[in-house]
Each structure stands twice: as C-alpha cells, then as structure tokens.
Amino acid sequence: MEVEGTGVASSNNSKPRFRMPVDSDNKATEFWLFSFARPHMSAFHMAWFSFFCCFVSTFAAPPLLPLIRDTIGLTATDIGNAGIASVSGAVFARLAMGTACDFVGPRVASASIILLTTPAVYLSAIMNSASAFLLARFFTGISLASFVSTQFWMSSMFSSNKVGLANGYAGGWGNLGGGVVQLLMPLGYEAILKIGSTPFTAWRLAFFIPGLMQSFSAIAVLALGQDMPGGNYRKLHRSGEMQKASFGSVLRHAVGNYRAWILALTYGYSFGVELTVNNIVAQYFFDRFGLNLRTAGVIAATFGLVNLFSRPFGGSMSDGLSSRYGMRGRLWGLWVIQTFEGVLCIVLGLVSGSFAASVAVMILFSLFVQAAEGLTFGVVPFVSRRSLGLVNGMTGGGGSVGAVLTQLIFFHGTKYKTETGIMYMGFMIIACTLPVALIYFPQWGGMLAGPRPGATAEDYYSQEWTAEEREKGFSTASVRFAENSVREGGRRMASGVQPTNTVDV
Numbered sequence: 001m002e003v004e005g006t007g008v009a010s011s012n013n014s015k016p017r018f019r020m021p022v023d024s025d026n027k028a029t030e031f032w033l034f035s036f037a038r039p040h041m042s043a044f045h046m047a048w049f050s051f052f053c054c055f056v057s058t059f060a061a062p063p064l065l066p067l068i069r070d071t072i073g074l075t076a077t078d079i080g081n082a083g084i085a086s087v088s089g090a091v092f093a094r095l096a097m098g099t100a101c102d103f104v105g106p107r108v109a110s111a112s113i114i115l116l117t118t119p120a121v122y123l124s125a126i127m128n129s130a131s132a133f134l135l136a137r138f139f140t141g142i143s144l145a146s147f148v149s150t151q152f153w154m155s156s157m158f159s160s161n162k163v164g165l166a167n168g169y170a171g172g173w174g175n176l177g178g179g180v181v182q183l184l185m186p187l188g189y190e191a192i193l194k195i196g197s198t199p200f201t202a203w204r205l206a207f208f209i210p211g212l213m214q215s216f217s218a219i220a221v222l223a224l225g226q227d228m229p230g231g232n233y234r235k236l237h238r239s240g241e242m243q244k245a246s247f248g249s250v251l252r253h254a255v256g257n258y259r260a261w262i263l264a265l266t267y268g269y270s271f272g273v274e275l276t277v278n279n280i281v282a283q284y285f286f287d288r289f290g291l292n293l294r295t296a297g298v299i300a301a302t303f304g305l306v307n308l309f310s311r312p313f314g315g316s317m318s319d320g321l322s323s324r325y326g327m328r329g330r331l332w333g334l335w336v337i338q339t340f341e342g343v344l345c346i347v348l349g350l351v352s353g354s355f356a357a358s359v360a361v362m363i364l365f366s367l368f369v370q371a372a373e374g375l376t377f378g379v380v381p382f383v384s385r386r387s388l389g390l391v392n393g394m395t396g397g398g399g400s401v402g403a404v405l406t407q408l409i410f411f412h413g414t415k416y417k418t419e420t421g422i423m424y425m426g427f428m429i430i431a432c433t434l435p436v437a438l439i440y441f442p443q444w445g446g447m448l449a450g451p452r453p454g455a456t457a458e459d460y461y462s463q464e465w466t467a468e469e470r471e472k473g474f475s476t477a478s479v480r481f482a483e484n485s486v487r488e489g490g491r492r493m494a495s496g497v498q499p500t501n502t503v504d505v
Contacts, residue, residue, distance in 0.1 A: 018229070025480040026229035027159040031166055039226035040157045044166060046225040047150040048173040050110055050217040054143035055177030056184065057121045057210040058086055059278050061137060063185040063297045066286060067203045068133065078130040080412040083279040085138035087272075087403040093145035094400060098393020101152040102250050105233035107225040110149035114218040117143040121211040125204040143214065148396045150174055152389050155381040156228050160485040161319060164330075164378030168315020171377060172307040172370060175271075178278045179304020184209065186297045253464045254387035254394060262435045263380055263395045268402020269429040270338055270372035273345070275403035276425070277303055277369075280411055281362070284418045289355050299359060306366040314374025326490030327382065327444035334375040335436040335447065341368035342429030349423025382441070382488065385478040386464040402432075444488045451489065457482035 019037040020028045028040040035041045061068060065079065074082075093113065100109035120139035127133050150170050158166040188209045192202040227233045237244055254260055282300035285291050291299070314337065321329030344365040351357040376395065383391045406428065410421030440446035442455035461478040462470060469475060 022229065023159045023480075023484045025159070025477060025484060027484070028157060028229075029159045029161060031158065031162045031169075033169065039229055043153050043157050043225055044170055046221050047106070047110070047153045048170040050114060050221050051146050051150045051170070051174030052177040052180075053210070053213040053217040054114060054117075054146045055174055056181045057117075057214050058137075058141045058144055059178050059181045060121070060140075060185050060207060060210045061086075061124065061133075062279055063182045063282050063293075063300070064189060064203045064206065065283050066293055067189070067199065071200060071203070072128055072130065072133060074130055074133060077413050078133065079283070080407065082130075082134045082137045084404050084407045084412065085134050086141035086279065087144070087275045087400050087407070089138045089142040090144040090147075090400040091397050091404065093142045094148050094397035095390070095393045097145040097148040098152070098254075098390040098396070099247070099250065101149050101389035101392070102387070103244070103247075105227035106149040106153040106156065107221060107227050107232060110146050110153075110225075111218045111221045113145050113149075114143060114214055114221070118211060118214045118218070121207060121214055124207040144400070145393075145396070147171065147174065147399075148389070148393045151377055151380065151392045151396070153225075153227075155388060155392070160381070160481070161323070161487055163381050164315040164318035164322070164374065165312065166315070167377040167381070168312040168318075168374035171373060172309070172311025172315075175274065175307040175311060175370065175373070176304060178274065179301045179307065181210070182282060182297045182301035182304065186294050190294075249464075250387045250390055252387075253384050254390035257384055257387070257391070259383045259439050259441075260391045260394045262439055263376060263383070263391075264398025264401075265432055266334070266338060266398075266436055267373070267376050267395050268398045268400075268405070269432045270341065270369055270376060271396075271399030272402025272404075272406060273341070273425065273429060274304075274366075274369050274373070275399065276406045276411065277366075279403075279407065280418060285358075288352065288418070289358075299362075302359075302363055303366045306363065307370050310367045310370035311374040314371035315378055316374075317371065318375045318378025322378070323487055324490065327379070327441055327488045328447060328450075328490065330375065330378050330488075331436055331439055331447045334372065334379065335433060337368055337375055338372040338433040338436075339430055341365065341372050342426045342433065344368055345426030345429055346423050347426075349419045349421075349426065352419035352422075379439070382485065384464065385461050385481050441488075444490075457485050457488070 020032065020040050021030055023029050032041055036045060068074065069079065097109055097113060117139060120136055124136040127136050151167050154166040154170050155163055185206055188206040189202050192205050193199065197205065228236060230236060281303055282296045285299050286296040317333055318330045321333045344361060348358065348361045348365050351361055380392060380395050406425055410416055410424055411418065437447045440449065442452040443457045443460050445451040458479055461482050462475050464478065465475040
C-alpha cells in the first residue's frame with residue numbers, strides 16, 4: 001500500500017536519486033532486465049528468485065512420484081488428495097500475504113512465509129505414509145503465497161507503462177521453477193544414486209536440494225531487498241512519509257471491488273491450470289506412453305520452462321496493447337489469449353492417442369496459459385491502490401482455488417481418465433474467461449463500452465479515501481499514480497508525455 005503524508009519534502013534536492021529513469025512517484029519507467037540497479041532491479045531479482053525457489057519446493061515431489069508411490073504405497077486417490085493439498089494451502093495464505101504486504105511490506109512478508117514453510121521441505125525426506133505425504137505437500141505449497149509479494153513488489157517499483165512487463169517477468173521466471181524442478185529432482189536423485197545410495201534413501205536426500213534453495217532465497221530477500229523506491233516500510237512509517245494501513249479500509253476496498261473477484265476467477269483458469277498440469281503431467285506421460293522417469297520429466301519440464309519467455313510476453317503484450325488502445329486493449333488481449341488457451345486444452349485431451357501430437361499441443365498450450373497469466377497481472381495493479389496488496393492476494397488466491405477445484409473435479413480418483421479431464425478442463429477455461437467482458441473502469445472503459453464522459457482516474461482512486469484523509473494528504477500517492485496512468489485511456493487520451501525524473505548517481 002502506498003500512502004504518503006504531508007510531511008514529505010517537496011524540494012527536488014530532497015528526492016532520492018536513482019540510476020534508472022523514474023516517474024513522479026519514483027517508480028521506474030524502464031525495465032533493465034540484466035541490471036541489479038538498486039532499488040528497482042535488485043527488488044525484481046530478489047522477487048523472482050525467491051518465488052522460483054518456492055515453486056521448486058512445492059513441485060519437488062511430482063517428478064519422483066513413481067518412486068515415492070512404490071516406496072510408501074500411495075494409491076491414485078492418495079496422489080490426487082496430495083495434489084489438491086499442495087495448492088489448497090496457498091488459497092488463504094495468499095489472502096493473508098496480500099494483507100501483510102499492505103501492512104509490513106513485500107520484503108518482510110515474503111521472507112517470513114519462505115522461512116515458515118522451509119521446514120516442511122526438509123521433512124519431506126522422512127515421510128513414510130500417505131498422510132505424511134499429504135501434509136508435506138500441503139505445508140510446502142503454502143510457500144506459493146510468495147507470488148503475491150512478488151507481484152506487489154513489482155507494482156511498487158515500476159510505473160504503469162512497465163508494470164505488466166515487470167510482473168510478467170517476475171511471475172514467469174518464478175513459475176519457471178515448476179519446469180526446472182521436473183529436471184532437477186530426477187537428476188539429483190540419479191546423482192545421489194551414483195555416489196552409493198540406495199533408491200529408498202536417494203529420493204529422500206533429493207529433497208534437501210529445494211530445501212537449501214528456499215533457505216538461501218529468504219536470507220537474500222532480507223539482506224538485499226527494499227520495499228519501496230524510498231526505502232523499507234519501517235523507515236517510511238517512522239519518517240511519516242507513509243501512513244500505516246487501516247485493516248478495515250484495506251479489506252473494504254478490495255472485497256467491495258467486483259473487478260478483483262472477476263480477475264480472481266479468470267486467474268483460476270490460467271495459473272490454476274498451470275498448477276494442475278504441474279501436478280499431473282509427468283505421471284500422465286509416464287503412464288500413458290510408457291516412458292522412463294527421466295524422459296517423462298524432460299517432457300513435463302517443457303510445460304514450465306516456457307515461462308522463461310511466455311509470461312513476460314503476456315505482460316509485454318498487455319503494456320503494448322495499452323500504449324495503443326489503453327485499458328480496453330489490456331482486457332481484450334486477456335480475453336482472446338485465455339480463450340485460445342481453453343481451445344488448445346480441449347485439443348490436448350483429444351490427441352492423447354499420439355505421443356508427438358500430445359507433446360506439440362502441450363507446448364503450444366503452455367504458451368497461452370502463461371501469456372494469459374502475464375496479461376492478468378497487467379490489469380491487476382489498476383484495480384485499487386489503497387488495497388493493492390489484498391487485490392493481488394485475492395487474484396493469486398483465485399489461482400489456487402481454480403487449481404483445487406479443477407483437480408478435485410477432473411483429476412481426483414478414477415472418475416475420469418486423465419485425457420478426458422484435460423478436455424473438460426478446456427471447456428471450463430473458456431467459460432470462466434467470459435466475465436472479463438464485465439470489467440469496466442469509468443475513466444477508461446471496458447471491452448464492450450468506452451469511458452464514461454467526465455470520469456477521471458484521479459476521481460476513481462481518490463474515492464478510496466475519505467475527505468478528511470484527502471485533506472491530510474494520505475491520497476497523494478494514489479493521485480500521482482492516476483497522473484502516471486494517462487496511457488490507460490489509449491492514444492486519444494494520452495495527450496501528454498508521462499513525467500520522468502532521470503538522474504544519475
């Protein structure tokens with residue numbers, strides 16, 4: 001949450017100086033991917049890497065499922081329940097994470113959830129029953145709530161013209177862990193076997209790989225991260241530059257905004273689909289086509305590895321559409337890409353008789369899944385400024401809810417064959433994407449209607465504050481965001497150039 005009081009000095013000499021060009025709110029107006037410039041790009045790298053490590057931990061078990069299944073005697077129902085548990089833990093954790101970001105900032109919130117869930121990763125090495133397997137996956141999966149702090153952090157560091165790209169890269173490179181782990185765990189297992197371990201022990205020791213990665217990432221976030229361009233929350237609260245959040249106001253303006261609920265629903269069938277596929281894909285190819293563990297892992301990895309460029313592409317597409325068509329372009333892009341995602345999911349279920357076709361369609365399907373994720377978080381930062389963290393949490397939680405429901409309906413037990421469940425999942429994606437057409441911003445319009453005459457972004461964001469709060473200057477950051485979001489009206493409304501303050505250190 002960004003709330004600045006009247007105590008902020010207005011002199012240019014008192015403003016922080018940055019290596020990157022920034023807008024009037026000190027948010028970066030450029031995105032230097034291979035730079036570690038503080039605080040903007042260093043926050044980006046801390047955010048995506050910590051989320052990447054959490055993804056590796058959460059999906060460390062699926063690549064080794066054939067081994068774990070045989071060792072501790074898991075049934076298909078046990079595996080399905082554990083898959084649901086791995087993503088259900090993050091549902092409420094993501095809501096809590098959004099609120100935590102509003103109150104203590106993304107740095108402390110992210111490191112806390114990572115450290116709290118790390119013991120579950122190490123304890124996965126000693127699980128010896130179906131219940132232990134389920135609990136290990138449940139508590140490890142809670143770490144995926146760090147996604148919310150990742151997206152909140154990017155929205156706090158990057159201006160409206162680059163926020164889609166920044167969110168896309170941070171989320172996409174974090175999600176990349178779901179693909180890397182499909183390779184990492186089988187390779188780690190085989191390496192441990194080669195040094196003399198038994199299969200019974202080797203897969204258990206392999207869990208120390210994600211455990212150590214997650215531990216390191218939490219330390220890095222605390223040591224190298226920074227909440228806002230102007231400093232950490234604690235410093236900003238003490239100096240009076242940022243007011244402490246009111247829980248009731250944050251909750252009211254997030255829960256009461258219907259746009260947040262629609263984005264939570266649609267994200268359930270982009271990110272939720274990715275979580276579902278990560279849980280089932282290795283075992284599906286292993287059982288359906290009789291592959292060995294390593295080959296199944298390599299094929300499964302391609303689904304997640306596409307995140308390297310597909311989700312960033314979605315975020316960049318959102319920003320590009322906005323520069324020409326404004327918010328209406330962002331919304332149309334999201335609807336089109338996610339609808340095509342649903343069509344390809346149906347096709348994937350239908351071509352299950354052909355190994356080559358299944359692999360080819362799966363890769364194409366993954367491109368659209370992750371691009372839709374990037375497009376979603378090209379819209380999220382504009383829903384609310386006062387409740388930015390909780391709106392991120394609601395949307396991220398929607399992804400987890402979608403995964404839980406999809407796995408419970410289509411991939412739990414033996415009711416449906418996996419390929420049939422995949423096909424039905426495609427129809428659900430298409431249906432749950434339709435409500436994007438209902439999202440409407442008075443100042444910018446929506447898919448089916450243009451902006452309301454006389455409506456302004458300043459009015460939209462200022463209404464989240466009472467008259468007394470506005471008089472005290474608490475809405476200053478929201479007003480600056482509105483001024484820097486002029487491009488969301490499209491080329492016709494963007495008559496001026498977004499202000500920047502380019503300075504060198």
